[in-house]
Amino acid sequence: KAGVTQTPRYLIKTRGQQVTLSCSPISGHRSVSWYQQTPGQGLQFLFEYFSETQRNKGNFPGRFSGRQFSNSRSEMNVSTLELGDSALYLCASSLTGQPNTGELFFGEGSRLTVL
Amino acid sequence: AQSVTQLGSHVSVSEGALVLLRCNYSSSVPPYLFWYVQYPNQGLQLLLKYTTGATLVKGINGFEAEFKKSETSFHLTKPSAHMSDAAEYFCAVSADTNAGKSTFGDGTTLTVKP
Numbered sequence: 701k702a703g704v705t706q707t708p709r710y711l712i713k714t715r716g717q718q719v720t721l722s723c724s725p726i727s728g729h730r731s732v733s734w735y736q737q738t739p740g741q742g743l744q745f746l747f748e749y750f751s752e753t754q755r756n757k758g759n760f761p762g763r764f765s766g767r768q769f770s771n772s773r774s775e776m777n778v779s780t781l782e783l784g785d786s787a788l789y790l791c792a793s794s795l796t797g798q799p800n801t802g803e804l805f806f807g808e809g810s811r812l813t814v815l
Numbered sequence: 816a817q818s819v820t821q822l823g824s825h826v827s828v829s830e831g832a833l834v835l836l837r838c839n840y841s842s843s844v845p846p847y848l849f850w851y852v853q854y855p856n857q858g859l860q861l862l863l864k865y866t867t868g869a870t871l872v873k874g875i876n877g878f879e880a881e882f883k884k885s886e887t888s889f890h891l892t893k894p895s896a897h898m899s900d901a902a903e904y905f906c907a908v909s910a911d912t913n914a915g916k917s918t919f920g921d922g923t924t925l926t927v928k929p
Contacts, residue, residue: 704858733916743905743919756916790858803849804907804917806858 702727704807706791712813718779721810725772725793731755732774733804734766737788746789749774778812786814817842817908821920829928834878834893836923838906841887848889849907849917850880859905865889876900901927 705724713719725732733756734746745758749768766776772793778785788811792804822837840846847866851859863874870882876899880891889906903924909917 735919742921745916745918748916758916792859803861803864804851804859806851806860808856808858811856 704791704793704805706789706807706810708810709808710811710813712815713781714815715781715783717781718777719781719812720775720777721789721791721812723774723776723791723793723807725774725791726795726805729793729795729805730772731794732768732772733792733794734774734776735790735792736760737790737809738786743790746776781814783814786812788812817846817910817918819906819908819918819920821904821906821923823923824921825924825926827926827928828896830898831895834891834896834900834925836891836904836906836925838880838889838891838920839887840889840906840908842908842910844910846908846910848880848882849909850874850878850889850891851905851907851919853903853905853922855902862891862904896925896927898927898929901925 707722731750733748736744747766748756752768763779768774788809790809792806794804818841820839849864850862852862853859862878863872865872865882873879878893903922905922906920907917
């Protein structure tokens with residue numbers, strides 16, 4: 701079974717630009733979560749999508765948005781990039797059901813550098 | 816609300832020595848607890864998890880952890896460290912009602928000396 705796939709793996713943007721990151725979950729997984737990882741803040745939860753609906757949201761500004769498609773693939777977008785947005789963005793999928801233990805399967809991440 | 820505290824951002828052990836990484840959690844509901852490992856330039860990989868039942872859980876690569884409710888702890892151990900264990904380790908907590916939203920500790924970097 702293929703793992704979680706994130707594209708692109710690396711990208712460089714300048715302040716003020718926007719970026720879109722893509723995540724393909726493991727086949728059969730309907731929940732997709734996004735996390736931001738930085739040396740100073742660690743792993744911060746951005747949002748979670750399930751069945752094309754945002755189910756949970758972290759404490760990030762509105763410049764961070766996401767969506768999920770009917771095939772469970774997800775994208776996140778960051779508009780008006782700031783230097784502080786430089787981070788590793790991790791996508792994780794999970795198999796929802798009962799009991800829902802919350803075990804996450806992570807992709808390798810998209811490393812964003814904002815200049 | 817849930818939170819995780821990992822004691823010690825850096826732990827260094829000699830090859831063959833005991834590995835002990837500490838994790839304490841706070842949760843208002845029965846928690847699900849996890850340990851993940853991250854190698855450089857990679858995503859996180861699940862080592863082990865506690866959901867219900869046996870409080871001593873065994874994971875991959877010889878790691879195990881014990882859930883102690885009275886101490887709100889979920890420490891990770893391995894009897895004998897190997898050079899390949901050098902990585903960053905994250906403890907995480909989630910609840911059934913927010914299963915897609917795990918709260919992570921700040922991570923512990925494990926160094927293994929030859």
